[in-house]
Amino acid sequence: DPITRRVLIEEMPGATGKVPQGLKRKGNRILVTGGAGFVGSHLVDRLIGRGDSVIVIDNFFTGRKENLMHHFGNHRFELIRHDVVEPILLEVDQIYHLACPASPVHYKFNPTNVAGTLNMLGLAKRVGARFLLTSTSEVYGDPLQHPQVETYWGNVNPIGVRSCYDEGKRVAETLTMDYHRGAGIEVRIARIFNTYGPRMCIDDGRVVSNFVAQALRKEPMTVYGDGKQTRSFQYVSDLVEGLVRLMESEHIGPFNLGNPGEFTMLQLAEVVQETIDPKARIEFKPNTEDDPHMRKPDITKAKEQLGWEPTVSLRKGLPMMVSDFRQRIFGEQKAFSA
Ligand code: NAD
Ligand code: UDP
Numbered sequence: 001d002p003i004t005r006r007v008l009i010e011e012m013p014g015a016t017g018k019v020p021q022g023l024k025r026k027g028n029r030i031l032v033t034g035g036a037g038f039v040g041s042h043l044v045d046r047l048i049g050r051g052d053s054v055i056v057i058d059n060f061f062t063g064r065k066e067n068l069m070h071h072f073g074n075h076r077f078e079l080i081r082h083d084v085v086e087p088i089l090l091e092v093d094q095i096y097h098l099a100c101p102a103s104p105v106h107y108k109f110n111p112t113n114v115a116g117t118l119n120m121l122g123l124a125k126r127v128g129a130r131f132l133l134t135s136t137s138e139v140y141g142d143p144l145q146h147p148q149v150e151t152y153w154g155n156v157n158p159i160g161v162r163s164c165y166d167e168g169k170r171v172a173e174t175l176t177m178d179y180h181r182g183a184g185i186e187v188r189i190a191r192i193f194n195t196y197g198p199r200m201c202i203d204d205g206r207v208v209s210n211f212v213a214q215a216l217r218k219e220p221m222t223v224y225g226d227g228k229q230t231r232s233f234q235y236v237s238d239l240v241e242g243l244v245r246l247m248e249s250e251h252i253g254p255f256n257l258g259n260p261g262e263f264t265m266l267q268l269a270e271v272v273q274e275t276i277d278p279k280a281r282i283e284f285k286p287n288t289e290d291d292p293h294m295r296k297p298d299i300t301k302a303k304e305q306l307g308w309e310p311t312v313s314l315r316k317g318l319p320m321m322v323s324d325f326r327q328r329i330f331g332e333q334k335a336f337s338a
């Protein structure tokens with residue numbers, strides 16, 4: 001147990017009452033896979049900030065070194081370029097497993113969810129680490145129950161264009177529970193609903209990043225289908241709080257982590273107009289296959305068992321993302337023209 005080990009080391013002061021230099025270790029050793037990505041980098045900030053030692057493994061498929069650059073040189077931080085589909089040997093107390101191409105544009109044809117999750121579970125088993133899987137609301141597919149409760153089994157097309165992600169995460173949940181039941185490893189499962197915020201990949205095709213980038217660039221916002229489909233948007237700091245609380249709790253989950261504030265894509269476009277440019281135009285495009293019609297988390301379980309609920313509304317969170325996007329889009333343009 002990492003806590004006990006820490007106490008033991010700190011209780012070995014010898015005759016002087018002082019802990020020998022180099023032996024004292026404050027905080028946990030934590031592995032964050034996918035830590036160079038959007039959510040992962042915010043989580044790393046939080047863990048480093050509270051005194052943990054953090055190892056990130058990332059293959060930079062969608063993540064960027066820039067998201068972590070402020071930790072370079074910190075002796076409690078390590079960044080390893082590695083694909084989780086390949087085995088790796090590390091010694092850690094906790095594993096936050098985020099590595100996964102998360103946008104519909106990127107996640108097709110990728111075995112990360114299955115092979116990567118298996119390796120990280122194998123690692124957790126070997127070193128006795130606690131393992132947290134970042135699953136997704138997509139496990140509910142095109143849900144026939146609204147809002148979605150954790151006990152709902154979902155409505156997923158197993159052979160559709162999204163199934164690599166949906167089914168991949170469902171298998172990842174299965175593997176996680178099998179390693180828990182079979183090998184006795186401590187596991188946690190979070191089902192994350194649509195999350196936005198600073199450091200989101202600008203062009204990865206997700207709706208909030210698309211609308212914000214389009215409005216800033218004075219391009220029309222592309223609404224797919226009739227724009228009446230709904231999503232519930234969570235600000236990234238709320239998610240990080242939920243993930244850390246879940247990891248530290250005694251509950252396995254799964255837990256829905258999302259903001260119940262539900263918006264149609266047309267309403268989202270309006271909020272972006274209010275925030276960036278009231279004259280921003282909308283352009284309708286054909287929708288993608290198997291697009292879920294509505295999605296909203298029931299977060300009763302997380303409220304009751306983790307004492308967690310989101311605090312940042314879309315209207316409060318969006319401006320913080322917009323100023324980051326503004327800087328990155330126009331800063332980069334300036335750098336190119338210089
Ligand atoms: P992201 O794309 O910004 O981050 C994913 C990170 O994983 C990237 O840094 C990428 O380079 C890395 N990665 C991908 N494949 C890898 C591999 N094979 N080996 C090593 N690294 C790899 O996406 P995000 O939004 O930060 O998502 C993080 C996690 O949260 C994902 O597991 C995702 O499925 C889950 N999630 C996110 C959302 C959301 O709305 N952001 C919603 C549901 C679930
Ligand atoms: N694994 C890893 N790092 C470790 C331990 C295991 O990457 O520290 C990988 C291992 O290569 C295997 C997977 O995790 O592909 C599952 O490991 P486990 O020991 O559960 O299965 P086994 O190797 O017995 O099939």
Ligand code: UDP
Nearest residue numbers: 104205206207208210222223224229265291
């Ligand atoms: N969407 C849209 N315009 C875009 C990108 C996405 O209208 O430029 C829609 C998409 O069809 C879906 C919703 O926004 O109904 C959320 O899509 P996203 O890819 O962000 O997340 P997910 O489908 O995984 O919830």
